[in-house]
Amino acid sequence: MVTFTARRSEPELVRPARPTPVETKALSDLDDQWSLRFYESIVGFFRSPPGESVKPGKVTQLKCGGFVIGLHMCHCIADGFGILQFIKSISDFACGELIPTTLPVWKRDTFTARMPPSITHVYPAYKTFIQGLDCTGDDVMLSTPPQSMEVQYLFFGPKEISILRSHLPEHLSKSTTTFELLMAVMWRCRTLALGYGSSQKVCIMFTLNTRGRSINGESLVPRGYYGNAHFSPMVEITVNELVTKPLEQVLELIHKVKLGTTKDCMKSMVDLMALWRERSPFGMDRTYEVSDTKWVGGNALKFGKAELVAAGTPHAGDFTSKLISYHTKCKNKDGEDSTVVSILLPKLAMVKFTKEMAIWLKK
Secondary structure: OOOOOOOOOOOOOOOOOOOOOOOOOOOOOOOOOHHHOOEEEEEEEEEOOOOOOOOOOOOEEOOOOOEEEEEEEEOOOOOHHHHHHHHHHHHHHHOOOOOOOOOOEOOHHHHOOOOOOOOOOOOHHHHHHHOOOOOOOOOHHHHOOHHHEEEEEEEEOHHHHHHHHOOOOHHHHHHOOHHHHHHHHHHHHHHHHHOOOOOOEEEEEEOEEOOOOEEOOEEOOOOOEOOOOEEOOEEEEEHHHHHHOOHHHHHHHHHHHHHOOOHHHHHHHHHHHHHOOOOOOOOOOOEEEEEEOHHHHOOOOEEOOEEEEEEEOOOOOOOHHHHOEEEEEEEOOOOOEEEEEEEEEEHHHHHHHHHHHHHHOOO
């Protein structure tokens, strides 16, 4: 049996070089939404070059020469790309740079509600709330206590992805991203495992990053912006439709809502979030939330010569964030790019989910 000994050092306060300015910074209306009011835990693993050891202070050192960094962030302040930018700035300073690679900007008015607001687009799950109807609150995912839940991390290498793509027609197999493919398959297996009624409606909500997008040549997000800059398109269908329709039809619905998330749609959702800031905008009944964080790290984040090789959210800390399935990037034993996806389910449902996934992963 493999044993692992952790030695905890005394905490050390890192003081700023000069007094911190006293001022008030307003969040954007996208930052200040109810669903982002939680703390996210993140763990990053760094690999040192062969035969070398990188030793930055105040981190967990490993015998192999690598190290681990743990973070705890308030999601209202930054999203995944934003926190990466923050860590990269720290690594720049740790490596002797006088100025970070990317200078931070606030500019939270980038996602500020219009006056007067204009609600021209509403995601399906918001409609019940706006119409004043009560959510049923009968989802087993929301009623099961945390101690009766189980988390699993599913590994998908090139072999597993190839098998899943074989279930699609050739034209769709080439145009579908790995994130979309895994999301659709896992949504189906998760729904079956949770035993929802065939006529009940289920939703999938996934992140859509606005960084790098432009309208008429103008970038939607300024360089250096580290606030939240993502939206969450949603697909809603009945359980019967999800589990009986061919997989390609489910993927076509996902593609449709992605294309439908236009600039006007995004402005409308910011207006709506501002109107309902102090309350939950919708119930998460029978909603599967998925976040693609593979694009966050890539090969861009290095601590000197040490490279980020894997990162993820541990099953610890705030329970809200664990309801989300995170897609993170890693490498398999052969050095090939692979994906790890977290999934949280009641223990009995996890057994059935595992069996359903095994069926899809057979040639």
